[in-house]
Amino acid sequence: MDAYKIGDYEKFDRLKTRKIQENLIDWYKKNHRKLPWRETKNPYYIWxxxxMLQQTRVDTVIPYFLRFIDKFSNIESLSNADEEVVLKMWEGLGYYSRARNLHRGAKVIIKEYDGKMPDTLKEIKKIPGIGPYTAGAILSIAYNEAVPAVDGNVMRVFSRLFYIKEDIGENNTKKEMEKIGQMVVSKENPSFFNQGLMELGALICTPTSPKCVACPLFMECTGRKLMIQETLPIKKKKIKVKLVEMELAVVYKDEKILIMKRPTEGLLANLWALPSIEREKNMEEGESIRLELEENYGMTIKNKKYLFEKQHIFTHRKWKMKVYSFELIRDEKIDYPEIQWISLQEIKKYAFPTAFMKVLKNVKKQEK
Ligand code: SF4
Structure with missing residues (x-):
């Protein structure tokens, strides 16, 4: 049994493909988890x-999903919302560009598509943030269109099932997986087929220790027959995580602290935060943030005090955050586009990214 070679489409003979479809759909009907978005064909909910499920666990997503659709029950209400309110509903889920794209996407659907989610691949891919996977998921589940939905889980299943040795970190392999998905997706029931693959990847064909004996594709799986399933998929590239030393300031004025809104572009855009800056190398600890407050915010401050250190990992970088407190002497010159003085009880009202939320919770704890 040789490994699959790109373009070797004969490998997907009709008989084998049919068996895979039937077994998978049958298994899905009997075994799928009851999740709120599985009880609907509403394309907005599926979207x-x-x-939300990108990069995030199902258990984490459920309460966020329910709160989100309760607050924004349809595309129109999402499109009419302030971005800040949308970000607040997303607070803690991370990868905030997803929330911004959803918001932008809702506006595009209202403006260009009369408020109705497009039902063709060509049109749906024009919506901000909808790539091939999300397009396939919406079209197959909501509109029963035979379009594949191939994400990392599905690539893992395909790599094992068809013995594909190509590096799944490569764009070419991803495109090839899409073609394979197109070839094997059920025309009769693409919704259950795609959801079956997603569920199989989540519950049975897991990254480590796949539960092959419980797998509906046991007989068809080449990786399992060769007993190499755990060596697949191949992923050579590792994401390099850059360590960034940050300094953060908790500036007190009476009983309140200073927060600022981050710029409209870049990491954590438009979210509320504490004043922060990357530490200047060769500068004494805590001095980069002190100078930032004095020179760029135009503040007069005193009593610098080191509080604690926290870490936060983003996709490509890790922040090592050292937190300092200061007392404000004069603030009439604060030169920053959007700031607020708030009490620690008021932090719930603002959309803070997780990195800053961790710090604020600790400040609150220390104050008790
Ligand atoms: S038999 Fe095992 S390796 Fe093959 S698809 Fe099923 S769980 Fe994955």
Whole structure:
């Protein structure tokens, strides 16, 4: 049994493909988890759930999903909302560009598509943030269109099932997986087929220790027959995580602290935060943030005090955050586009990214 070679489409003979479809759909009907977005064919709900599920665990997503659709029950209400309110509903889920894209996407659907989610691949891919996977998920589940939905879980299943040795970190392999998905997706029931693959990847064909004896594709799986399933998929590239030393300031004025809104572009855009800056190398600890407050915010401050250190990992970087407190002497010159003085009880009202939330919770704890 040789490994699959790109373009070797004969490998997907009709008989084998049919067996895979039947077994998978049958298994899905009997075994799928009851999740709120599985009880509907509403394309808006499916869109929200699929976007939330990117990089995030199902258990975490459920309460966010329910709160989100309760607050924004349809595309129109999402499009009419302030971005800040949308970000607040997303607070803690991370990868905030997903929330911004959903918001932008809702506006595009209202403006260009009369408020109705497009039902063709060509049109749906024009919506901000909807890539091939999300498009496939929405079209197959909501509209029963035979379009594949191939994400990392599905690539893992395909790599094992068809013995594909190509590096799944490569764009070419991803495109090839899409073609394979197109070839094997059920025309009769693409919704259950795609959801079956997603569920199989989540519950049975897991990254480590796949539960092959419980797998509906046991007989068809080449990786399992060769007993190499755990060596697949191949992923050579590792994401390099850059360590960034940050300094953060908790500036007190009476009983309140200073927060600022981050710029409209870049990491954590438009979210509320504490004043922060990357530490200047060769500068004494705590001095980069002190100078930032004095020179760039135009503040007069005193009593610098080191509080604690926290870490936060983003996709490509890790922040090592050292937190300092200061007392404000004069603030009439604060030169920053959007700031607020708030009490620690008021932090719930603002959309803070997780990195800053961790710090604020600790400040609150220390104050008790
Ligand atoms: S038999 Fe095992 S390796 Fe193959 S698809 Fe099923 S769980 Fe994955």
């Amino acid at each position: 929200i759930s699929e976007v």
